[in-house]
Amino acid sequence: MMEAMDILTTASLWSAVLRIATPLIFGVLGALICERAGVLNLGIEGIMTMGAMIGWLTVYWGGDLWAGLAMAVLAGMVIGWLHAMLTVPLGLSQHVAGLGITLFASALAYYLYRLWVQVGNLPPTIVPFQPWAVPILSDIPFLGEVLFTQTPPTYVALILVGLVAWMLARTPMGLALRMTGENPHAVEAQGLNPMRIRIWAVMVGSGIMALGGAFLTTAAFNSFFPSMVQGRGWICIALVVFASWRPGKALVGALLFALFDAFQLRLQTVVEGVPYQLFLMAPYVLSIVALILVARRARVPEALMQPYRRGER
């Protein structure tokens, strides 16, 4: 028990929390933007896989790390566009279309990777993002090591939380987006095009999800391998519900989740006799528990999963 307490007070644990949370923050923000506009995007797992592959490949082919992130966003937006076309103008079941997108995007990512990259006994590697200490701030004891000695994409993720929160709550664009998720007919009555808003929301959201995947290959690890996203996309979908569709709460959810994950990883080395699979199960079990806890009180966007057809009620 004392050992468990000791783990909780180390700066390295809290630094790991932010690192583990980063892909989740990107994923949950992306999913949140889509859902706030009324579209469930179950393509997330595939989009993150594609982002991971494209981001890594760009760097492997000689591109800059930032170019890798940019290409990942672009790839995510392209796949997001496909999901948007299927679910918005065509109004297909968002559940099935999203799963189809996940199957498609991950299969395509694996196919292109095998096609373009010679894989020997070990997957080839790149030089990933290194932690960047923010001047002055990183000298603060404890907090400096935890908050201000991260890799650059983590800072991007944290800034993005504020940006998305401000955009949704304070800008006309955010208002239109939220309204499209609640009552697209009212949006139409305002002279705006709810279909176009939904398509853009899904594309932007998907681009952000892809950043979560790209973080895995360009900062957390240095190579790409199949099934590396490991259900993080699905966890993000659960986190959106847990966060009641709010960016600030989404950050808290992702951090809580990462804390749990980082803690169990360290606990594995301390506690003996417990099979490692039980520890690995914990994040998935936790997601389900989180869903049950909030499901009753969740305020779902009214028009989520309702295809919009002009002149139809």
Place this chain on the structure above:
Amino acid sequence: MRFERREEVSVAALVIAPLLAVVAALMLCAGLIALAGVSPWVAYGEMLRGAFGSRLAVTETFTRASPLILTGLAAAVAFRARLWNIGGEGQFYMGALAAAALGHSALVGWPVPLAWAALAAAGMAAGAMLLLVPAVLRLRFGVDEVVTTLLLNFIVLLFVGLMVEGVLKDPMAFGWPQSVPVAAGLRLPDLVPRSRLHVGIVLAVVVVLVVWLVQARTVFGAETRAAGLNPAAAAFAGVPITATLVKVALLSGGLAGLAGAIEVLGPVGYVTTTMSPGFGYAGIVVAMLAALHPVGVVAASVFVATVFVGADAMSRATGVPSFIADVIMSVALLAMLVALLFTTYRVRR
């Protein structure tokens, strides 16, 4: 452009839609094959040869199709009632574990047909129980079952790892993480000698016919359709929605569990964490390509099995990555969704 619901969906349209979707998928993927520097004609020719070119190839293709028939049927019966069971993969593994655990020694000495029936029932029960959790969570708490079934797949796969490295570990497997084998006397007999094709496929087709009859001729069948088409109207008409969905969940999970049990009793003989090349997920594609019709499931399973078995052979012959099989399958699924839209709606300007 707007969509208008057709009064009735013609049978011809439901047959043509999957064919169009498959052709569209093959055409789109031809571009990806060309990207590998291989002529699509050559590649598709090799795929056909790999899936049907020899006696061994044909038996392999049908061996691959048999679990797909059951996981596809599992998805189809659930989707018909708008119960989005994406957990076929986990239910498959639970069924497989149940069959291996009981089939190793517990049922030895029982009359063989009785033991088979018990093992099938155990596999079905294991799969059904697993789907019951997300079904109840949805009905009681309104938790979306897509996310819970997906998350359960990861949990189950870890659980399988726990079992095959723990209590069910085979001490004779030289340290490989695999479960104890099913007793030799309980393995399902081969259908074709000197091949892996076993009677499981016959069993799968029989199950398809039974489910078809149930769906077309019983009150339960009518209730599932009503629950799927319009739950509010169905409830108003007196259909017990909750009870119907629970029954559908038990059936769907049971079918996927049965697939796992048969796979263990038939070609594999034990459980490993890699025994399913995504049978559960491929079952979703099968169900959609079949337009959720039980009989269509058989044809769609053979198609998907052809693509997978053929792609492995084609990959060895031409060097095109075998992941092309997954791409073809997913594009076929997306194309089928679009094709289905036009069978139920017509476009008005």
